[in-house]
Amino acid sequence: MPLNSQRDEFSNGATELLQSIALTAPRIPDVFEVDLGQLVAYIAGTLDRAGAGNVEAAAVQDANLRRRLVQLAPTIDAFKRIPYAELLSASVSDLEMRARHEWLKIIDGHVKLVTTHLRETPPTRWLALSAMAKQGPEGLTAFKTIWRALFTQPVRGVAADGLLRLGFGYRRSELAPDQASLDIGIGSPWSIDSADFVTQFFGQVHPNGDVEISAAVRPETKADSLFVSFSMSGRTLALTEGKIVDGRVRVVLEGLADILRLPVGPLSQEALSARTGGWPEQCEIGQIVVESGPRRPPYLGLPTVRDGWLELTGYFEESEIGGKWELSVAVSPNSWQVLHRFDIKGVIERPQVLQAALPKTALDGPFGGALLLKRLGPTIV
Numbered sequence: 001m002p003l004n005s006q007r008d009e010f011s012n013g014a015t016e017l018l019q020s021i022a023l024t025a026p027r028i029p030d031v032f033e034v035d036l037g038q039l040v041a042y043i044a045g046t047l048d049r050a051g052a053g054n055v056e057a058a059a060v061q062d063a064n065l066r067r068r069l070v071q072l073a074p075t076i077d078a079f080k081r082i083p084y085a086e087l088l089s090a091s092v093s094d095l096e097m098r099a100r101h102e103w104l105k106i107i108d109g110h111v112k113l114v115t116t117h118l119r120e121t122p123p124t125r126w127l128a129l130s131a132m133a134k135q136g137p138e139g140l141t142a143f144k145t146i147w148r149a150l151f152t153q154p155v156r157g158v159a160a161d162g163l164l165r166l167g168f169g170y171r172r173s174e175l176a177p178d179q180a181s182l183d184i185g186i187g188s189p190w191s192i193d194s195a196d197f198v199t200q201f202f203g204q205v206h207p208n209g210d211v212e213i214s215a216a217v218r219p220e221t222k223a224d225s226l227f228v229s230f231s232m233s234g235r236t237l238a239l240t241e242g243k244i245v246d247g248r249v250r251v252v253l254e255g256l257a258d259i260l261r262l263p264v265g266p267l268s269q270e271a272l273s274a275r276t277g278g279w280p281e282q283c284e285i286g287q288i289v290v291e292s293g294p295r296r297p298p299y300l301g302l303p304t305v306r307d308g309w310l311e312l313t314g315y316f317e318e319s320e321i322g323g324k325w326e327l328s329v330a331v332s333p334n335s336w337q338v339l340h341r342f343d344i345k346g347v348i349e350r351p352q353v354l355q356a357a358l359p360k361t362a363l364d365g366p367f368g369g370a371l372l373l374k375r376l377g378p379t380i381v
Contacts, residue, residue, distance in 0.1 A: 034058050034065060040102040043069070043076050044332040046141050072099060076335075079103050084339050085357040104359075110331045111369070112361035113142040115305055118368020126239040128368065130255050141333065147259070149330035149370035150237065150287065197221040197276050203267025209258035211267065213242070215249045215274065223276035230273060238279050288312075291374040301351070303367040305358060310367060312354045316344050324376040327356050329369055336372055 034055055041047050042055045059065045075096055082090055084107070092100055117132035117139070133143035200216035215226055226249040228239045242251040256262070290297040301313035310329075316322060322344040328336040340356035 036098055037102045037105075039069060039072055040076060040099060041106065043073050044103070044106055045334040046106060046332050048137055075099055076103055080335055080337050082338065083341060083356075084337060084359075106335075107331045107337055108359040108361045109138060110142055110145060111329070111359045112363075113138060114146070114369040115361075115363040115365065115367065117142075119363065119365040125241075126237065126253055126256065130253075133255070144333045145330050146287075146368075146370045148333050149336070149372070150289065197223065198226070198274060201274065205257045205262045205264050205267055207264050209255045211253040211256040211262065213240075213249075213251050213253070213267075215242070217244050217247050217249065217276065219247050221276060226274055226276055227279050228274045229279065244276075287368065288371045288373060291372070293375055295375070298373075300373070303371060305362045305364050305367050307364070308358055308360060308362060310339065310356045310358050310362075312356075312371070312373075313351045314354055314373075315351050323378040325354075326372075326374045326376055327354060328372040328374070330372070341376070 038047070038051065038055060042052060047055065059069060076099065079087060079100060087100065087104070090100070113132065113135070117135065118128050129143055129146065132139045134140075197218050198215055199218060200214075202214045204212045204214075206212065213228060217223070217226065221244075224244050226242045226244060228242065228251065230237060230239060239253055239256070240251045242249040257264075288300055288303070290300070292298075298317070299315040303310055303312045305311075310327075312327065325342045325344055327339045327342070329339055331337045339358070340354070342354055344352070
């Protein structure tokens with residue numbers, strides 16, 4: 001066989017082998033361009049699954065990007081601890097100034113959303129929350145922010161979900177990065193506060209994620225509504241108010257089963273609470289988490305936005321609960337931003353209005369976002 005013929009046969013075989021390797025070998029993913037805004041959003045937990053995956057894929061291949069994440073995370077954490085009005089004018093470096101701008105965009109966007117979509121009479125209702133969640137990715141993120149802040153342990157200081165430990169803050173699994181933060185159980189048993197009036201109850205979880213609740217009420221009751229709510233960790237969220245028509249109530253809560261991870265089928269009666277006499281008292285402050293230590297917490301009114309200021313009426317009736325207090329607002333699924341620090345001195349015999357500056361994007365009216373009021377310690381004289 002001529003030498004050149006052997007060469008041709010060898011070349012053809014080698015070509016087929018190389019083509020086979022090229023088709024089956026793992027491909028190196030494309031490197032995505034990641035700007036500062038995406039990095040800040042990643043640290044804040046506001047990116048969707050695809051966006052977070054892009055950042056992580058780029059960080060795996062780019063050591064400089066990993067260093068930027070490591071350096072940027074404590075900067076954002078420092079911003080969270082500066083009262084909002086002071087943060088606007090704080091002296092920072094050029095790099096910190098650009099990072100602050102991106103962080104303020106997250107705060108402004110969240111406040112605008114909640115004051116736009118949660119302006120109904122407080123407390124925040126499930127129907128209003130679920131409607132906001134349908135307003136695109138930003139609305140869903142705002143919903144998750146409030147839900148997590150009210151029904152999981154507040155996260156302060158370092159960012160949540162193991163930031164800079166594994167995966168820079170999003171859980172590295174096949175699950176969506178936010179699923180664990182929404183996966184909760186309901187802790188309050190079904191209770192009929194007006195036992196003489198509510199005679200039957202039935203709940204059904206539909207395949208589309210909706211929850212249908214039906215109840216029967218004695219005809220002699222003078223009530224015209226049934227109030228349905230649930231509680232967890234001492235915090236209560238008002239679900240809906242159902243109108244009583246001919247002694248019966250039927251309400252549909254869109255998407256509730258998806259959030260609560262409820263299986264399709266009949267709903268256990270150990271899941272909800274209902275009453276004919278109005279919302280439970282704790283619903284009135286269901287959007288405010290109070291951390292007062294061993295001392296009795298103050299009595300709080302409903303937060304309201306007026307002329308760019310958040311106003312919160314508080315009754316500090318005992319001298320032991322005076323001292324330094326801090327008011328924060330949840331602005332992302334893993335972040336609280338300090339709004340203002342107050343010095344409450346001595347016994348307050350009349351209500352005190354706590355005021356804190358908000359972004360210019362805030363619309364006047366009831367404030368439906370999640371707030372944290374925390375006692376820092378006694379007054380230092």
